[in-house]
Amino acid sequence: MNVQVVLVDENDTPVGLMPKMEAHEKGALHRAISVFIFNTEGDLLLQQRRYDKYHSGGLWTNTCCSHPLPEEDTTRAANRRLLEEMGIEAELHFLFSFQYHAALENGLTEHELDHVFWGITDQKPDINISEVESYKYISRTELLADLTARSETYTEWFKICIQDVLEKIESQTKSL
Template identity: 65%
Template sequence: MNDHVVLVNENDVEIGLMPKLEAHQKGVLHRAFSIFIFNTNGEMLLQQRAYGKYHSEGLWSNTCCSHPYPDEATSDAATRRLKEEMGIDAGLNFLYSFRYEAGLDNGLTEHELDHVFWGITDVVPVINPDEVLSYKYISEENLRADMKENPAKYTEWFKICLSEVLDRIRI
């Protein structure tokens, strides 16, 4: 069942399960999370999604994002996945949740109730090459400038939530 996502209503109440790919093909609302890690200099850790991912391959995004397993707390899933993708075990803080819908490549649709977490660490990532092609730390100023100049280099959900995240977090 680890290839399934948790379907939810707009109040984040679980209403069923669906295979992950099918949920993205049909654009069905499901639970997700996004993690934003900063270093003590206030720079954000970005990941470049690995080639071979079923959508948004090669694009830059927040530190980590995924879906909780059925019967897994979202905060536990965030901690687990950050370790699996980036090799980082950092204290995560819940920030807020938001719902969005966005068309992706390959005719897929993200329709997620996304729970946003953040943390601060100077631990050097040890990336999982099946998930992550590369990573970099970047200042808010340089990130905003690059996203304005090159929006196609970034994932849709990252473009949607970045300003809200940065408005809520001050390192």
């Protein structure tokens, strides 16, 4: 299947479509989504990407991430991919967007405008084994210690945004 990603400008205005692999080969700016699920104990649900993924295989990352389909809004894409990858449904809240550019293995480049969502559920994951190698729950303290000790075992986008994610969720939940 030749999946198309939505190319965007710096303001997230769509400017075209491109095959996903071509966008990663050329480093073209495109729209993405990242979802962070926590349980009621406050532990983050991490996913280990399949070892045979086209990039970042075997690395630990947020609960799920992907690209919206053409004409699909980011909230719908986040909910769709959470169910497809992790078998979970949860009420998702938009947190923030950020843009990043990171060189990956195999000559690929991530250049994404990433829309970040979060939610809370104790629903047990039912992982899609074609996407996910494994999963685990981790406390904030354990996560930050592991990121310091073993940062090479985490995806680039996760390392870029995790501190902002944790701070913004903490700020939001204090005001709820």
